[in-house]
Amino acid sequence: xxxxxxxxxxxxxxxxxxxxxxxxxxxxxxxxxxxxxxxxxxxxxxxxxxxxxxxxxxxxxxxxxxxxxxxxxxxxxxxxxxxxxxxxxxxxxxxxxxxxxxxxxxxxxxxxxxxxxxxxxxxxxxxxxxxxxxxxxxxxxxxxxxxxxxxxxxxxxxxxxxxxxxxxxxxxxxxxxxxxxxxxxxxxxxxxxxxxxxxxxxxxxxxxxxxxxxxxxxxxxxxxxxxxxxxxxxxxxxxxxxxxxxxxxxxxxxxxxxxxxxxxxxxxxxxxxxxxxxxxxxxxxxxxxxxxxxxxxxxxxxxxxxxxxxxxxxxxxxxxxxxxxxxxxxxxxxxxxxxxxxxxxxxxxxxxxxxxxxxxxxxxxxxxxxx
Amino acid sequence: xxxxxxxxxxxxxxxxxxxxxxxxxxxxxxxxxxxxxxxxxxxxxxxxxxxxxxxxxxxxxxxxxxxxxxxxxxxxxxxxxxxxxxxxxxxxxxxxxxxxxxxxxxxxxxxxxxxxxxxxxxxxxxxxxxxxxxxxxxxxxxxxxxxxxxxxxxxxxxxxxxxxxxxxxxxxxxxxxxxxxxxxxxxxxxxxxxxxxxxxxxxxxxxxxxxxxxxxxxxxxxxxxxxxxxxxxxxxxxxxxxxxxxxxxxxxxxxxxxxxxxxxxxxxxxxxxxxxxxxxxxxxxxxxxxxxxxxxxxxxxxxxxxxxxxxxxxxxxxxxxxxxxxxxxxxxxxxxxxxxxxxxxxxxxxxxxxxxxxxxxxxxxxxxxxx
Numbered sequence: 001x002x003x004x005x006x007x008x009x010x011x012x013x014x015x016x017x018x019x020x021x022x023x024x025x026x027x028x029x030x031x032x033x034x035x036x037x038x039x040x041x042x043x044x045x046x047x048x049x050x051x052x053x054x055x056x057x058x059x060x061x062x063x064x065x066x067x068x069x070x071x072x073x074x075x076x077x078x079x080x081x082x083x084x085x086x087x088x089x090x091x092x093x094x095x096x097x098x099x100x101x102x103x104x105x106x107x108x109x110x111x112x113x114x115x116x117x118x119x120x121x122x123x124x125x126x127x128x129x130x131x132x133x134x135x136x137x138x139x140x141x142x143x144x145x146x147x148x149x150x151x152x153x154x155x156x157x158x159x160x161x162x163x164x165x166x167x168x169x170x171x172x173x174x175x176x177x178x179x180x181x182x183x184x185x186x187x188x189x190x191x192x193x194x195x196x197x198x199x200x201x202x203x204x205x206x207x208x209x210x211x212x213x214x215x216x217x218x219x220x221x222x223x224x225x226x227x228x229x230x231x232x233x234x235x236x237x238x239x240x241x242x243x244x245x246x247x248x249x250x251x252x253x254x255x256x257x258x259x260x261x262x263x264x265x266x267x268x269x270x271x272x273x274x275x276x277x278x279x280x281x282x283x284x285x286x287x288x289x290x291x292x293x294x295x296x297x298x299x300x301x302x303x304x305x306x307x308x309x310x311x312x313x314x315x316x317x318x319x320x321x322x323x324x325x326x327x328x329x330x331x332x333x334x335x336x337x338x339x340x341x342x343x344x345x346x347x348x349x350x351x352x353x354x355x356x357x358x359x360x361x362x363x364x365x366x367x368x369x370x371x
Numbered sequence: 372x373x374x375x376x377x378x379x380x381x382x383x384x385x386x387x388x389x390x391x392x393x394x395x396x397x398x399x400x401x402x403x404x405x406x407x408x409x410x411x412x413x414x415x416x417x418x419x420x421x422x423x424x425x426x427x428x429x430x431x432x433x434x435x436x437x438x439x440x441x442x443x444x445x446x447x448x449x450x451x452x453x454x455x456x457x458x459x460x461x462x463x464x465x466x467x468x469x470x471x472x473x474x475x476x477x478x479x480x481x482x483x484x485x486x487x488x489x490x491x492x493x494x495x496x497x498x499x500x501x502x503x504x505x506x507x508x509x510x511x512x513x514x515x516x517x518x519x520x521x522x523x524x525x526x527x528x529x530x531x532x533x534x535x536x537x538x539x540x541x542x543x544x545x546x547x548x549x550x551x552x553x554x555x556x557x558x559x560x561x562x563x564x565x566x567x568x569x570x571x572x573x574x575x576x577x578x579x580x581x582x583x584x585x586x587x588x589x590x591x592x593x594x595x596x597x598x599x600x601x602x603x604x605x606x607x608x609x610x611x612x613x614x615x616x617x618x619x620x621x622x623x624x625x626x627x628x629x630x631x632x633x634x635x636x637x638x639x640x641x642x643x644x645x646x647x648x649x650x651x652x653x654x655x656x657x658x659x660x661x662x663x664x665x666x667x668x669x670x671x672x673x674x675x676x677x678x679x680x681x682x683x684x685x686x687x688x689x690x691x692x693x694x695x696x697x698x699x700x701x702x703x704x705x706x707x708x709x710x711x712x713x714x715x716x717x718x719x720x721x722x723x724x725x726x727x728x729x730x731x732x733x734x735x736x737x738x739x740x741x742x
Contacts, residue, residue: 048641048642051641051642052641055641076666080666081639082639083634083637083638083639084639087639089639246665247665252660263454266454267454268452268453268454268455268458268460270419270422270423270426270455271419271422271677271679272675274680281665281669282669284665289623289662289663289664289665290662290663290665291660291661291662291663292660292661292662292663292673293660294617294618294652294655294660294661294675295447295451296675297675297677298652298653298675298676298677298680299675299677299680300674300675301672301673301674301675302663302672302673302674303671303672303673304665304667304668304669304670304671304672305669306642306668306669306670308642309645309669309670
C-alpha cells in the first residue's frame with residue numbers, strides 16, 4: 001500500500017523550560033497484525049489532554065506562529081516532568097474517524113472502511129493508529145462528531161458509580177457538575193436510582209442541570225452555599241464525592257458537611273463520627289493546593305482518581321458492560337456538546353488556545369482535522 | 372461497702388463558648404458485675420486527651436483559680452462541638468492503679484487488690500471505673516507509672532505496622548518521630564524488620580532516635596530536608612506515612628518525594644506513577660489546614676486514622692496479640708518518659724497547663740492523683 005502521510009500535533013518540553021507545541025509531519029507506519037489506521041474526523045480537547053498539551057505553561061505570553069506555539073514552563077514543573085524532556089509527544093486521547101488501512105488480522109480487516117471511535121492517544125492528527133480490539137464501531141446513524149467522546153467522559157462517569165459500589169457507598173456529590181461529564185453522570189444516576197448532589201459555580205449552570213432533570217443542584221457562588229449543600233447532603237445521605245476542581249477548600253467543605261450530617265442527633269465524640277467520608281479528586285480545574293481543614297473527625301479519605309487504574313480494579317466484566325452501555329446510549333446519556341470546532345492549525349492559534357485552556361465548564365473544543 | 376468519694380477532672384463547654392475545666396467531687400458508683408473500681412496512681416496526658424480537655428480554647432488568656440480553669444473557645448469550634456454543650460465530661464483516656472472494689476463476677480473479683488492498667492476514660496480522678504476484661508494486670512516488677520501508658524501509644528504504634536500490612540505496604544515514614552510513640556515504633560520496626568523513615572524537627576530529636584538505634588532520621592528544620600527525605604525514602608522504598616502533625620505541607624512533601632522515587636528511571640506519564648502512596652493523619656499537633664499540592668500523580672490517598680475503629684478493622688486475634696506483646700515488653704519496647712509529674716490540682720495550674728498544652732514532642736506530663 002501507499003505510504004500515508006499527514007500531520008500530527010506534538011508537545012515537547014526541553015530541559016531549559018521551553019515548551020514547543022507544533023504540527024509535525026507524520027509518516028504513518030503501515031499497520032501490522034491487529035492494528036488499524038484511522039483517518040481522524042473528530043477529537044475532543046479534554047482537560048486530561050490539556051495536561052500533556054500545555055500543562056502549567058504560560059500560554060498567555062507564548063509566541064504564536066502558524067502551526068506552532070512556544071511557551072515557558074514554570075521551573076518546578078520542568079523538574080517534575082524530567083522524564084519527558086526532549087520528547088515530541090503526540091497529543092489527543094480519544095476521537096473518531098474512518099479506518100483506511102488495517103493489519104492482516106481478521107479483527108482489523110473487518111473494520112476496513114468502517115467508522116470507529118477509539119482511545120489510543122495521538123488523535124490530534126490526520127491519521128492515528130489503534131488496536132482493533134480497542135475500537136468501537138459506530139452505527140450508521142451516529143456521526144464521527146457524535147462518537148468522538150465515547151471513552152474519557154462516558155467511562156469516567158460510569159466508573160464513578162462503580163467506584164461508589166466498590167467502596168459500599170450509596171449516594172454521591174459531584175463538583176463542576178455542569179460539565180459534559182457531569183451531565184452524563186446526572187443521566188446515569190437518574191436511570192440507576194443513585195441520589196446525586198450536583199455542585200456548580202453559577203446560576204446558568206444550575207439551569208443546565210435542572211433542564212435535564214437534576215434534583216439536587218447547589219450553587220457554590222451563592223451566600224447560602226453551605227446551607228444548601230447541607231440540605232442536599234442530608235436529603236441524599238451522600239458520603240462519597242468526586243471532585244474535578246482539586247484546588248481550594250471545596251473538598252474540605254464537602255467533608256465537613258458530610259460529617260455534620262452524620263453527627264446530627266448523635267452523642268458528642270471528640271474524635272468525630274465513625275461515618276466513612278471519601279472524596280476522590282479526579283481533575284485539576286484549579287491548580288492551586290487542596291486545603292483540608294480537618295474539622296470532620298478521623299473517618300475520612302481523600303484520594304486521587306484516575307480512569308485507567310480504576311478500570312483495572314473494576315475488572316473486564318464490569319468494563320465490558322460499561323462499553324456496551326456507552327455504545328447503546330451514545331446519542332442520549334453520553335451525548336457531548338462542543339463550543340467550537342477547529343482544524344489542527346486553528347487549534348494552535350492564540351485565540352483558540354487561550355479559550356480552551358481556560359477549562360471553563362461546558363465550553364469544550366472539538367478538533368476536526370479534515371476541517 | 373462504704374461509698375467511695377474522690378475528685379474527678381471534668382471539661383465542660385457551654386453554648387456561649389465558655390470552657391470550664393475543673394476538679395469536681397465524685398461519688399463513685401458501686402461496681403456491678405464485671406466492673407472494677409481503680410484507685411488511680413498514674414495517668415498520662417496524651418495529645419488525644421488534650422483534644423477533649425482544652426481543644427482549641429485560648430488557654431494563654433484563661434482565668435486560673437485553684438482546681439479550675441475558665442477559657443474561651445473559638446466560635447467555629449463551639450459550633451462544631453454542639454453535642455457536648457453543657458456536659459461535664461470526665462477526661463483521661465488511660466492510666467494505672469490498684470483495684471479497690473469489684474463487682475460480683477469472678478473476673479472482677481480476681482483483680483481485687485491487684486495493680487492494673489486500663490483505658491476506660493475518666494482516669495484523671497481519684498477513682499475510675501473499668502471493665503475487668505479491658506484491664507491488663509501489671510506484674511510485681513512494673514510500677515503504676517511504668518504501666519500508665521500501656522494502651523494509647525503502644526497499641527497505636529503496633530497498629531501502624533498492622534495497618535501497613537493490611538494495605539500491602541512494606542515500609543513506613545513517621546513524623547514527630549521522637550515522641551514516646553515514635554520511639555516505640557522505632558523499636559517495633561527494628562524487631563520486626565520494617566524499614567522506617569523518622570521525620571523529626573530538631574537536631575536534639577535526631578540524637579534521641581539515633582541513640583536508640585534508628586537508621587533513617589531526617590530533620591525537617593534543615594535546608595537539606597527534602598534531599599535527605601528523598602534519600603531515606605529511596606533507601607527504604609516507603610510508600611505509607613503516619614503523620615501526627617496534620618497541619619501544613621509536610622504530608623504533601625512526603626507524597627511528592629514518594630512519587631519522585633517511584634518515577635525515577637520510569638518513562639514519563641502525564642498522570643504520574645501507578646505506585647500507591649498512602650498518608651494517614653492520626654494527630655493534630657499543628658491545628659492549621661493540611662495543604663496538598665497534588666504534584667504526586669493520581670495514585671494517592673490521604674486518610675484520617677483513629678485507634679479504635681482500626682482495632683475493629685484488624686480484628687480480635689491481631690488485637691489480642693498486640694495486647695500480649697505490650698504487657699510482655701512494657702518496660703522495654705513500650706517504656707514511656709515523662710517531663711513532669713503533677714497532682715490533679717497542679718495539672719490545672721497556669722504553668723503546667725501552658726506547658727503540656729504546647730504539645731512539644733518528648734515533653735509529656737503524668738498525672739499522679741495521689742501526689
